[in-house]
Amino acid sequence: MRRWCRTGATLAIGAGLGAAVSRLLSPIGGEEEPDRFGLLSRIPVVPVPSVQASELTVSPGGSGAAMKYGFPSLANIKTRESYVISYDPRTRTASWVIEKLNPASLSGPSDRKCCEFKEDDSVHVFHRSTNQDYKGSGFDRGHLAAAANHKWSQKAMEDTFYLSNIAPQVSKHIGTHYTHINTTAVPTMHTLVLLFFVFCVKSPHLNQVTWNNLEKLCRSLTKRYLNVYVCSGPLYLPRQEADGKFYVRYQVIGRNHVSVPTHFFKVLILEQMDGRGVELRSYVLPNETTDEKVPLERFLVPIETIERASGLLFVPNIMKRTSSLQAITNK
Numbered sequence: 001m002r003r004w005c006r007t008g009a010t011l012a013i014g015a016g017l018g019a020a021v022s023r024l025l026s027p028i029g030g031e032e033e034p035d036r037f038g039l040l041s042r043i044p045v046v047p048v049p050s051v052q053a054s055e056l057t058v059s060p061g062g063s064g065a066a067m068k069y070g071f072p073s074l075a076n077i078k079t080r081e082s083y084v085i086s087y088d089p090r091t092r093t094a095s096w097v098i099e100k101l102n103p104a105s106l107s108g109p110s111d112r113k114c115c116e117f118k119e120d121d122s123v124h125v126f127h128r129s130t131n132q133d134y135k136g137s138g139f140d141r142g143h144l145a146a147a148a149n150h151k152w153s154q155k156a157m158e159d160t161f162y163l164s165n166i167a168p169q170v171s172k173h174i175g176t177h178y179t180h181i182n183t184t185a186v187p188t189m190h191t192l193v194l195l196f197f198v199f200c201v202k203s204p205h206l207n208q209v210t211w212n213n214l215e216k217l218c219r220s221l222t223k224r225y226l227n228v229y230v231c232s233g234p235l236y237l238p239r240q241e242a243d244g245k246f247y248v249r250y251q252v253i254g255r256n257h258v259s260v261p262t263h264f265f266k267v268l269i270l271e272q273m274d275g276r277g278v279e280l281r282s283y284v285l286p287n288e289t290t291d292e293k294v295p296l297e298r299f300l301v302p303i304e305t306i307e308r309a310s311g312l313l314f315v316p317n318i319m320k321r322t323s324s325l326q327a328i329t330n331k
Contacts, residue, residue: 066100069229069269070317072310078122078164081156083145085164087120089127091259093167096233096312097144101222108152115157117141120164129163133254142169142264144232146215167234168253168260169211170287210290210299214266214283217296221270225279229269234261235284235309261287265306267314277324280314282306300329 066084071077073095076087083099119130134141144165150156159165221228236259238246251260263286270279282303283296307313318325 066098066229068100069314069321072096072098072231072312072314072317078120080145080159080162080165081153082150082159083165085145087123087164089123091234092127092129092133092256093234093259093261094144094164095310096231097165098229098231099145099149101149101218101228101230102226103222105150105152105156106148106219106222110151110154110157112147112157114154115147115161117161117163117166120162123164129166129254129256129258131163133256133258134168135254137168137253138171139168139253139260140171141166142211143215145230146218148215149219149230167264168258168287169264170289209292210285210294210296211264213292214285214296214299218266218268221268224273226271226273226275228271231265231267231269231314233265233310233312234259235263235265235306237262237309263287265310267303267306269314269318277326278318278322280318280325280327282327282329284309302329303327 064079066082071084071086073086075095076089078085078087082105083097085097086095087093088095117131119128131141141163143160144167145160147157147160150160218228218230236248236250238248239262240246248262250262252258253260263284265285266283268279268281268283270281272279280303282301282305283299284301284306285299303314307315315325
């Protein structure tokens with residue numbers, strides 16, 4: 001009986017305290033509105049501005065400046081000293097890498113001889129590539145953000161040697177297959193499939209010639225434009241085979257099955273010196289040995305071709321920053 005009395009007293013005291021607290025929290029004067037949301041109705045709400053995912057940018061600085069025109073996508077974003085990367089753990093390579101080039105970033109005391117290719121410890125060991133994956137594979141460790149673009153800082157140059165910024169590029173001296181895209185056609189899936197031309201010649205590999213020449217072009221454009229924003233990444237494009245069907249086939253290398261892209265893209269956002277607008281150039285290069293005599297202009301494609309093939313978006317973000325955009329598809 002005593003236990004029941006103590007329980008009843010406890011409940012009575014608790015109810016009394018609860019009622020008192022409720023009166024203290026209720027508005028002074030006027031009738032009390034029913035508390036439909038309980039404690040949640042009393043927690044202050046901090047307003048959050050409406051921001052679209054593709055508009056997010058990183059903090060100011062070297063890498064932050066590279067994101068002036070937004071993110072092409074939002075998966076697995078990582079920032080380095082002077083570039084920003086979206087990493088794809090399935091392929092063990094980046095989806096894209098963006099960097100900002102100008103005369104200041106291209107000069108400095110940095111020494112490439114002091115740099116070594118290294119694993120990216122920020123990537124889970126299950127999803128990263130290693131130097132051993134490339135050993136004996138017949139593929140170069142091709143930079144997406146080029147080392148020569150970041151001479152202004154030794155740290156910035158060293159960051160380009162993370163294997164997360166690297167993708168396998170063809171290095172064998174084999175018969176050349178280079179891919180030509182019809183830049184005048186509407187960029188449908190058939191234009192992404194491309195027309196394959198076979199040249200029965202031996203030529204230097206992609207990394208040392210064609211891709212390198214495109215990197216040099218990016219650097220040379222800093223003399224004509226205020227800033228040059230470069231986005232580079234891999235593509236895995238379909239190809240029509242003997243049965244008339246289209247397939248996406250690509251090799252993987254090493255113990256970690258690093259994906260070998262069928263193609264690479266570079267999107268160049270060029271800010272005019274007078275500040276009146278932006279020019280856009282977009283390139284697709286096959287990951288095959290190419291004849292060094294083939295001009296880079298041959299690899300210009302409509303930006304929509306890359307957006308469709310990669311699943312990335314560039315133009316919507318660019319148009320939020322400029323009212324004048326000129327796309328260069330032949331030069």
